[in-house]
Amino acid sequence: MAYGELAPKSTLCARLTPQQKKIVKRCLVFFSISIIIAGTIVFACFYIRRMREEQHFIENYAPDIIIPSMDFTVLNLTETSLSVKWDLVIRIPPDLPGYYTCLKGSFQTFILYQGVTIANSSLSYNLIPNWPQLLNTSSIASEGDMDSVVVKGIMEDIKETRDMRFGTRLLLPDCRSGRTMNYTCDETALRFESGSQKKAATFENNSPICHYNHP
Known part of the structure; x- marks a missing residue:
């Protein structure tokens, strides 16, 4: 028994209009940039805190x-x-x-x-x-x-x-x-x-x- 070709599955992306795809793309770019900025801020805060701790240690330490x-x-x-x-x-x-x-x-x-x-x-x-x-x-x-x-x-x-x-x-x-x-x-x-x-x-x-x- 012969079967006809199966119809391709419909995806969410395929159902989006060109305008909606642009919006989704912009959101993804914005989200990626936000992640990078947030990561940079966290790293900078950690680095500054580490430097302050090291400076405080140096200022308050002296060998016996x-x-x-x-x-x-x-x-x-x-x-x-x-x-x-x-x-x-x-x-x-x-x-x-x-x-x-x-x-x-x-x-x-x-x-x-x-x-x-x-x-x-x-x-x-x-x-x-x-x-x-x-x-x-x-x-x-x-x-x-x-x-x-x-x-x-x-x-x-x-x-x-x-x-x-x-x-x-x-x-x-x-x-x-x-x-x-x-x-x-x-x-x-x-x-x-x-x-x-x-x-x-x-x-x-x-x-x-x-x-x-x-x-």
């Missing part, structure tokens, strides 16, 4: 500083007088000089006992960019620099406890803003040498880390 060692020396100790000295080695990380802190300048070191500043010193330095460096600084204090409670506490540590802890703060010039970079360090644990009341040194394995305080 480490204190590899601290030595404590009793210069003079009597029932009524006290004079002591701190010798610190400060490790400047390679990514700090040049961008964050100035290559040349001076920094200040503050020694704290139970949260109270009892000594400070200033040291001029000359750093090499992208290179880790060690800086040595010393601070001296006597009973005239400390209140009676602090003096009594340090004397008891020297004579009885033989262990003591000192905090440290560092101030370095900030080349990004022209202000100062303020670092607060973990406490350093010191212990007197056996049979001595004159010299104490770091005895815990972990070196204190100095963290940058965001302004």
Whole structure:
């Protein structure tokens, strides 16, 4: 049995008039352009936000500083007088000089006992960019620099406890803003040498880390 040719299926596009086809074409072009514009706006917003986050991170970040060692020396100790000295080695990380802190300048070191500043010193330095460096600084204090409670506490540590802890703060010039970079360090644990009341040194394995305080 022979069959006649099947009639072609009618499509929506085929049923449209030329004017309607033009309208549909314009709508498709407009829709495509809208998609491209929307995608561009989303990408631009994402990129700007990412750049702002990176800028904020850079402005509020600075590498940590480490204190590899601290030595404590009793210069003079009597029932009524006290004079002591701190010798610190400060490790400047390679990514700090040049961008964050100035290559040349001076920094200040503050020694704290139970949260109270009892000594400070200033040291001029000359750093090499992208290179880790060690800086040595010393601070001296006597009973005239400390209140009676602090003096009594340090004397008891020297004579009885033989262990003591000192905090440290560092101030370095900030080349990004022209202000100062303020670092607060973990406490350093010191212990007197056996049979001595004159010299104490770091005895815990972990070196204190100095963290940058965001302004």
